[in-house]
Amino acid sequence: MTSIRFMWTAYAAVWIIHGTYIAALLRRYRRLQREMNSLPKS
């Protein structure tokens, strides 16, 4: 692999890690919101 390929791999890896984490957070947020809506209001 050439030097520039390592750079692109690193930049891609960073955004794959962050993207996966943000997607997991959004999934958790939506599930909790659904659960909150299903709870009794009183």
Add this chain to the structure above:
Amino acid sequence: MKRTFPILAAVTALLLVFGTYQALVVAPTERTMGDVQRIFYYHVPSAWTAFCLFFLNLVASVIYLIRRNTSADALAVSAAETGVVFCTVVLVTGPLWARPVWGIWWTWDMRLTSTLVLWLIYVSYLLLRRFSDSAQTPVLAAVLAIFGALDVPLVYFSIWFFRTQHPQPVMGGGGSLDPRMLRVFLLNLAVFTLYGALLCWGRYRIEVMRRQVEETRALEALLDDGQAGSSPARSSR
């Protein structure tokens, strides 16, 4: 408050795009390492953000141990989780830089090993929080967080205290950096700090919601048990 988060998220996303553009296009190419040096614009800001989040975790854990404040506990777990994400980035980008520059992916050098230990400590912290149901879990986790935080200065100062292959720090360590590179580096440092704070805030909001749902469910179960316990008594009268 509800609007602040999406606005800040949009601004941070734009700044991240701008920071990446500066790192990939505007910053000059390093003479000896070539383009692979550009990894530095993500690697060092990620390490800095992870350290800040672990420090926040330490402060929140100490507050929890002193005052038993549940908000501090929620902040501690949020900071630890987001800190682990940034520390993972550091551990992934480091070897990708090392392979073309040093000729090896990894070496059991003090800086690299202490960073791996730091990551393992906080992963164990998160596993403890995830799989332990004991009422003592937040206290145990807070104590573990204090031990974890002790590793942060060890990681940072390891390049001064030990012989290491890792490059010397850019600032405060006698290193010199082209002013154009320094400008891009400082921009990315600021943007990553903002991004880390935003992620931690988002995670904190989710943690607060999760606790609210759990408390309501527990209360519901308690009321159901109470009703179930009282109904046979009524029927026997």
